[in-house]
Amino acid sequence: MGTQTLSKDPFNIIITGVGGQGNVLASRVLANMLVHRGYDVTIGETFGASQRGGSVMSHIRVSARGAWSPQIPKGKADMVVSLEPVEAIRVMKDYGNEEVRILVNDRPIYPVGVIAGELNYPARDEIEGALKDLSKHVWFIDATEEAIRLGNPILGNVIMIGAACGLGILPVGRAEFAEVMKGSLAADKLEINLTAFDLGAAKLAATA
Amino acid sequence: MSKLIDPREGVRVLLMGNEAIVRGALEAGVNVAAGYPGTPSSEIVQNLADVAGERNLYVEWSVNEKVAMEVAAAASFAKLRSLCAMKQNGVNVASDFLLHLTAAGTRGGMVLVACDDPGALSSVNEGESRHFARMVEVPLLEPGDFQEAKDMTKWAFELSEEIRNLVVLRSVTRMSHASGNVTLGRLSDAQPKAEFKYDGFILDPLEGPVVSAPVPYKHTLQQEKLKRVREIFEGSPFNTYAGPEKPDLLVVTSSACTLYSREAIHVLGVKDRVGLLKLGTTWPLPPELLKRHLASTDRVLIVEEVIPFLEENVKILAAETALEIGAKTFFGKNDGTLPSIGELNPDLVAAAIAKILGIDHVAMPPDYEKKATLMSFAKAPNRELTFCPGCPHRASFWAIHHALLMDNRLGFVCGDIGCYSMAALPCGFSTLKTLHAMGSGAGVASGFGQLHRFGMEQPAMTVCGDSTFFASVMPALVNAIHHRADLTVVVLDNSGTAMTGFQPHPGLKVNAMGGDVPALDIARICAAMGAKVEVRDPFQLEEARGTLIGLLEEKGVKVLIMRQMCALSPEKRAKKKYEVQVDEALCLGETCGCNRLCTRVFRCPGLVWDKERKKARVDEVLCAGCGVCALICPAEAIRKEEVA
Incomplete structure (x- = not known):
């Protein structure tokens, strides 16, 4: 599924979501897959207080030419993997452009302001319309729902990584994923993670 | 096996800045490490603790930063290599010892890793630790990428032993918490024996007593060491230059700003016009190196976070050598070319360079930017910070908030540092009305607790976490009890230093290395001090509130311990009751x-x-x-x- 080289150097990926969703871990997995293929990867992220229910973001810079800034310059994202729908919109303000590939897990996590009725959370078609207005390449994935069906909602992140690889523009795929996960998971957990990865990849392979 | 003790030299691995610092310390053969948790520094001591068994280290989460530095210093006095790590305001806590330590000198290599948080991403301040290096007259190193974070840490121990004094290595959030490829070096296999020699001649730095007196002699010695450092820094490989021989503009930078500056020059496509002098040794500055580069141009931009420390030092040097290098125009923080608060990024640096060179630079097409900004405001509702689902603090502040309302005397809570600082926000029902440093809630409330004599009728309360209690609340509590302050203290005991990742503290039966240790009982300590003490479960809302209302009515110092484990603790996580x-x-x-x-x-x-x-x-x-x-x-x- 992967390409042989980077389509752009540096290639800039943003993984975004809400604190507690596993954003940091997802970015580590994808970054390690790329390191496995010999790339220089810089990840920029913040954690600490910002993870308690706030918006979180990891910037992954992939290059064959050394370390880049841990913060992507304005308007220069090449791929956005959003673990939560409106977080994808939020990211566009600073890093968007018409060519960026946007992958969205369609399960909302409502801000407390929305729960309290002080703010409005847009409907699914509104979110889709906004994103399609900002980029030509937008995909929605029911990752959390699929993950619940697989038995654990946290697998949604693996489904999203699978989907990102399924797009076919990253120089990594299932083999690198398996290699990275082997190093950090018990054997009995590897299989379900591979299933989730394949599920995500298949969702995009059909459309990409 | 942790990748941090991977024995394969030359292998390239992805390491977080803090992990790279740890690897550097292991390659240097660090023996003892101590710290107090604080973002963005916590992973350093944590990762060293995780490999303590395999590498024969002693690692502890000390009760606070000052004690951490003292523990690490003892190892240095006994000829071992030691490291202490803390966040920026932790250096303030340790600074009294720091002053005396650096005046007296060290023996085995000793490194202080200070992690600043420009932009206050995980702090309630953007304080700076760099000034301490200048103030206490010791060398300051700042890594500019992940490889350097490792290599520089290793070298810092050697430098410390060469000058027999502490070396400060300063990181920032975007270095400590960012990750990049690092080529591993050789792990040390040194097995030094600890021995403290004290009966040599009184002025003997290696065998005499370790004291900062006689001050005139020791202070002179310290300043001579710093002169030697300046010479060493002249040839340091951590100071590099990239760009033309005679640049239109010279950018002088350090730390994560190196990566921002390099990217800004790339984005603008001005590498033939702009020179980048990247400094890894930022105090004392190597004067000859600086003079050489300053002489090559008449425009200089200094890029740093947060306050103009490097800028001032470069300007002093330029003033002292003006006849040799000629007049310069300086750009940076003082003239407003770069913002004087917050963290920088490639765009801010690019905008600064573009402005100086008169380049028309548009980072994002204006139409797109307008559309994306409108969309973000209209369709991406703000996410205010909040306590996690199942957080005991939400229940505790529910009880506190309602107890204060029912008490009906406009009582208030003096806040402290931890996740519970967020109780200043709606998630904690906006209960906190003051918020300062670790332990300051109890100190400030102790002061409020004396103001009844001036007609103040409002009851004062304070909150603190279990780790904060040991770190810095105890002296304030002693003060309040001894001076008969009227005060209600709520200890939000969630069984760990939760905000920074569940580091153990003296109230727990396990230490950083996983060993058994005696747990100190907060309730018994408070009772022994003379406070009235109650213990409740905040999840029993009514009982907790009722107890609090009762305590508010009483005189003197009352302590309510709200005991309920953090929802994210490894014991509780993903297990629904x-x-x-x-x-x-x-x-x-x-x-x-x-x-x-x-x-x-x-x-x-x-x-x-x-x-x-x-x-x-x-x-x-x-x-x-x-x-x-x-x-x-x-x-x-x-x-x-x-x-x-």
Whole structure:
């Protein structure tokens, strides 16, 4: 599924979501897959207080030419993997452009302001319309729902990584994923993670 | 096996800046490490603790930063290599010892890793630790990428031994918490024996007593060491230059700003016009190196975070050597070319360079930017910070908030540092009314507790976490009791240093390395000091509130320990105590008269408001199963059932 080289150097990926969703871990997995293929990867992220229910973001810079800034310059994202729908919109303000590939897990996590009725959370078609207005390449994935069906909602992140690889523009795929996960998971957990990865990849392979 | 003790030299691995620092320390053969948790520094001591067994280290989470530095210093005095790590304001805590330590000198290599947080991403300040290096006259190193974070840490121990004094290595959030490729070097196999020699000649730095007196002699010696450092820094490979021989503009930078500056020059495509002098040794500055580069141009931009430390030092040097290097125009923080607060990024640096060179630079097409900005404001509702689902603090502040309301004397809470600092926000019902440093809540409340003699009738309260209690609340509590202050202290005991990742503290039976240690009992300590002490479970809302109302009415110092483990603790995480559901037939929604207490006031993210059905609902993915919301619903529509 992967390409042989980077389509752009540096290639800039943003993984975004809400604190507690596993954003940091997802970015580590994808970054390690790329390191496995010999790339220089810089990840920029913040954690600490910002993870308690706030918006979180990891910037992954992939290059064959050394370390880049841990913060992507304005308007220069090449791929956005959003673990939560409106977080994808939020990211566009600073890093968007018409060519960026946007992958969205369609399960909302409502801000407390929305729960309290002080703010409005847009409907699914509104979110889709906004994103399609900002980029030509937008995909929605029911990752959390699929993950619940697989038995654990946290697998949604693996489904999203699978989907990102399924797009076919990253120089990594299932083999690198398996290699990275082997190093950090018990054997009995590897299989379900591979299933989730394949599920995500298949969702995009059909459309990409 | 941790990748941090991978024995393969030359292998390239992805390391977080803090992990690279750890690897550098292991390659240098560090023996002892100590620190107090604080973002963005915590992973350093944590990772060293994780490999303590394999590498024969002693690693501890000390009670606070000052003690951490003292523990690390003892190892240095006994000829071992030692490291202490802390966040920027931790250096303030340790600074009294720091002054005397650096005046007296060290023996085995000793490194202080200070992690600053420009932009206050995980702090309530953007304080700077760099000034301490200048103030206490010791060398300062700042890594500019991940490889350097490792290599520089290793070298810092050698430098420390060469000058027999402490070396400060300063990192920032975007270095400590960013990750990049690092080529591993050789792990040290040194096995030094600890021995403290003290009976040599009184002025002997290696065998005499370790003291900062006689001050004139020791201070002179310290300054001579710094002169030697300046010479060493002249040839340091951590200072590099990239760019033309005679640049139109010279950018002088250090730390993560190196990466921003390099990217800015790349984005603008000006590498033939702009030179980048990247300094790894930022105090004392190597004068010859600086003079050489300053002489090559007449425009200089200094890029750093946060206050103009490097800028001032470069300017002093330029003034002293003006006849040799000629007049310069300086750009940076002082003239407003770069913002004087917050963290920088490639765009801010690019904008600064573009402005100086008169280049028209547009980072994003204006139409797109306008559209994306409008879309973001209209369709991406703000996410205010909040306590996690199942967080005991939400329950504790619910009790505190309601107790203060029922007490009806406009009482207030002096806040402290931890996740519970967020109780200044709606998630904690805006209960905190002052917020300063670690332990300051108790100190400030101790002061308020004396003001009744001036007619103040409001009761003073304070909160602190269990780790903070040991770190810095105890002296303030002693003060309050001894001086008969009227004060209610609530200890939010969630069994760990939760905010920074569950580091152990003196109240727990386990230490950083996983060993058995005696736990100190907060309740017994407070009772021994002479406070009235109660212990409650904050999840028993009514009982906790009732106790608090009673305590507020009493004179003297009263301590209520709210004991309930953090929802994210390894013991609790992903284990629901209750299955919680809303009984739709009983939830009356907007017609109930409760003002949607659960979703509008209690505001747990695990509870959502179903707009279509006009009922509250539990999000089964987010709900942690604490069951507290079942206690607040007046219609008893929220049902909890114990999970078997």
